[in-house]
Amino acid sequence: MLDDIILGQYVPGDSFLHRLDPRTKMILSALLAVLVFVVHTWTGYALYFAFTAALAAVGRIPPRYLARGMRPMVFFGVITFLFQLVFVREGRAVLDLWILTVTDRGVVEGFFMCFRLLLVVLVVLLFTLTTSAVELAEAVDRLLRPLRRVGVNSYDVGLVLSGAIRFVPTLLEQADKVKKAQMARGVVFEQGNLIERGRKVTAILVPLLLNVVRRADELGMAMEARCYQGGVGRTSRMQLRTGARDWVAAAVSVAWGVMLVWAGL
Amino acid sequence: MPISVRGLIHTYDPDTPFARQVLFGVDLEVGDGEIVGIAGPSRSGKSTLAQYLGGLLRPRQPGMVVIDGIDTGAPDADIAAVRTRVGMVFQFPEDQLFERTVELDVGYAPRLMKMNPADVEARVREALETVGMPFEEFRGRPVHALSGGQKRRVAVAGVLAKGCRTLVLDEPTAGLDPLGREEMLELVASLHRQGLTIVMISNQLEELARMVERLVVLAEGRVAADGPVRRVVSDAALLASTGLRPPGTVAAMQAFAAAGLPVRTDCLTVDEVCDEVARAAGGVRRA
Ligand SMILES: Nc1ncnc2c1ncn2[C@@H]1O[C@H](COP(=O)(O)OP(=O)(O)O)[C@@H](O)[C@H]1O
Numbered sequence: 001m002l003d004d005i006i007l008g009q010y011v012p013g014d015s016f017l018h019r020l021d022p023r024t025k026m027i028l029s030a031l032l033a034v035l036v037f038v039v040h041t042w043t044g045y046a047l048y049f050a051f052t053a054a055l056a057a058v059g060r061i062p063p064r065y066l067a068r069g070m071r072p073m074v075f076f077g078v079i080t081f082l083f084q085l086v087f088v089r090e091g092r093a094v095l096d097l098w099i100l101t102v103t104d105r106g107v108v109e110g111f112f113m114c115f116r117l118l119l120v121v122l123v124v125l126l127f128t129l130t131t132s133a134v135e136l137a138e139a140v141d142r143l144l145r146p147l148r149r150v151g152v153n154s155y156d157v158g159l160v161l162s163g164a165i166r167f168v169p170t171l172l173e174q175a176d177k178v179k180k181a182q183m184a185r186g187v188v189f190e191q192g193n194l195i196e197r198g199r200k201v202t203a204i205l206v207p208l209l210l211n212v213v214r215r216a217d218e219l220g221m222a223m224e225a226r227c228y229q230g231g232v233g234r235t236s237r238m239q240l241r242t243g244a245r246d247w248v249a250a251a252v253s254v255a256w257g258v259m260l261v262w263a264g265l
Numbered sequence: 266m267p268i269s270v271r272g273l274i275h276t277y278d279p280d281t282p283f284a285r286q287v288l289f290g291v292d293l294e295v296g297d298g299e300i301v302g303i304a305g306p307s308r309s310g311k312s313t314l315a316q317y318l319g320g321l322l323r324p325r326q327p328g329m330v331v332i333d334g335i336d337t338g339a340p341d342a343d344i345a346a347v348r349t350r351v352g353m354v355f356q357f358p359e360d361q362l363f364e365r366t367v368e369l370d371v372g373y374a375p376r377l378m379k380m381n382p383a384d385v386e387a388r389v390r391e392a393l394e395t396v397g398m399p400f401e402e403f404r405g406r407p408v409h410a411l412s413g414g415q416k417r418r419v420a421v422a423g424v425l426a427k428g429c430r431t432l433v434l435d436e437p438t439a440g441l442d443p444l445g446r447e448e449m450l451e452l453v454a455s456l457h458r459q460g461l462t463i464v465m466i467s468n469q470l471e472e473l474a475r476m477v478e479r480l481v482v483l484a485e486g487r488v489a490a491d492g493p494v495r496r497v498v499s500d501a502a503l504l505a506s507t508g509l510r511p512p513g514t515v516a517a518m519q520a521f522a523a524a525g526l527p528v529r530t531d532c533l534t535v536d537e538v539c540d541e542v543a544r545a546a547g548g549v550r551r552a
Pocket residue numbers: 277278285287305306307308309310311312313314
């Protein structure tokens with residue numbers, strides 16, 4: 001289960017996606033994420049999905065790996081689906097269950113909401129899997145630089161954001177350690193009903209939190225010791241460069257989006 | 266409580282771009298009451314193997330781990346029983362104490378086994394006394410206020426409290442100061458004298474040579490050697506190929522031998538070194 005969380009992983013490579021300017025990738029991912037909320041037909045979602053699948057192929061992300069990363073989202077997808085079933089009142093009733101009426105509109109909306117959720121996650125994964133932490137921090141810093149004038153330290157924001165995303169795998173590693181330690185004391189995670197399993201997971205959270213706080217404290221001290229001051233006056237070793245590649249990617253994505261919207265899909 | 270490992274293979278993150286095989290068909294037998302050392306350079310797969318010996322990892326690929334007659338790879342194996350009988354102590358176990366006081370932490374396993382409070386206390390007392398920490402003195406101490414070596418001994422007590430007869434210790438002396446190191450080695454030796462089966466992992470042949478009777482060398486996920494400690498640590502070619510440093514006593518004898526003194530090189534203590542050099546040098550003088 002924990003193994004299936006792949007947010008924060010980086011799959012090294014030199015594919016077209018890997019070599020895009022991270023700023024381009026970030027802006028296009030954001031646009032794609034918005035687009036998913038505009039699409040509202042079955043064909044639209046099919047085409048959208050085809051596009052993300054093509055992106056995965058271009059980025060040389062193994063489909064099985066991506067599929068596995070999506071597995072933890074299935075639960076949330078189902079919840080979203082049920083939510084729409086219960087709360088959408090419009091449309092023709094297709095099922096009457098006591099005080100609950102399920103409408104055809106509700107079923108369709110349920111599917112669409114579920115697709116939206118899964119597709120947004122897919123786009124985010126495609127971005128994070130092909131962008132290294134340094135690139136991510138640098139991209140955010142550069143994109144937010146205009147906000148410096150109103151007192152936002154874009155360097156800090158970039159560092160915090162990339163740190164947070166890259167921290168997920170570290171956190172999972174820590175969780176695994178704590179879990180193993182408890183197994184060594186005789187806890188069996190493989191057995192028990194849902195409630196018992198839930199209790200065991202809670203028992204992991206407390207030591208995990210303690211470890212994390214301690215690590216955060218140590219990291220803070222290490223940063224102080226190296227005189228961290230939010231990138232003031234620093235130059236960057238990484239030079240972001242926008243090239244022909246980026247214009248191609250932008251043109252293709254925008255054309256694709258415009259087409260979907262235009263066709264009313 | 267015999268442990269038998271056959272053809273064990275392990276791959277981390279299988280089916281991902283990060284897939285990485287770290288064990289390539291490991292065979293190992295540990296008999297009752299034995300004290301076995303596992304040595305190997307870092308990243309050779311020692312900790313991974315240790316987790317199989319403790320029943321924390323279970324074979325999914327070809328390969329078999331049988332602990333006390335229980336095949337841990339079988340889906341219906343009584344894994345709880347395995348984990349009660351083998352005590353696995355991780356590297357840096359002090360990071361993994363999670364209760365507030367020494368008594369609560371060591372009592373975690375017995376409480377989990379639903380023992381009554383009096384039995385729990387008896388178990389905790391026994392376990393703490395075994396690791397050389399008087400129960401009355403330490404029971405109420407907050408865990409975070411202990412020294413590094415003390416925390417580590419509490420961690421050992423924590424698995425002993427399960428009532429296990431086999432201990433797997435993953436680099437128990439790593440990061441301890443010289444005094445803490447000696448105390449830990451003394452503790453392991455005394456546990457073995459009390460009849461426990463011990464598997465001790467280390468990347469220091471120096472300390473293993475003093476402690477164990479039989480030594481297994483792991484290199485790049487394979488068993489490179491398995492035999493009497495005296496023979497393994499004096500096998501210069503083997504150690505050179507795995508990047509392990511021989512114990513100082515062996516290194517000294519190898520230097521004497523290289524200088525032309527007709528000595529055997531498998532000396533494990535300073536006394537043995539002196540006797541052997543005196544014998545060989547005496548022989549020279551007489552000639
Ligand atoms: N949880 C894990 N996930 C992925 N790789 C791991 C994990 N634990 C260990 N490894 C890798 O497996 C290899 C062997 O590790 P380990 O068994 O810890 O060796 P040792 O204890 O001999 O240093 C190392 O290359 C290490 O990076």
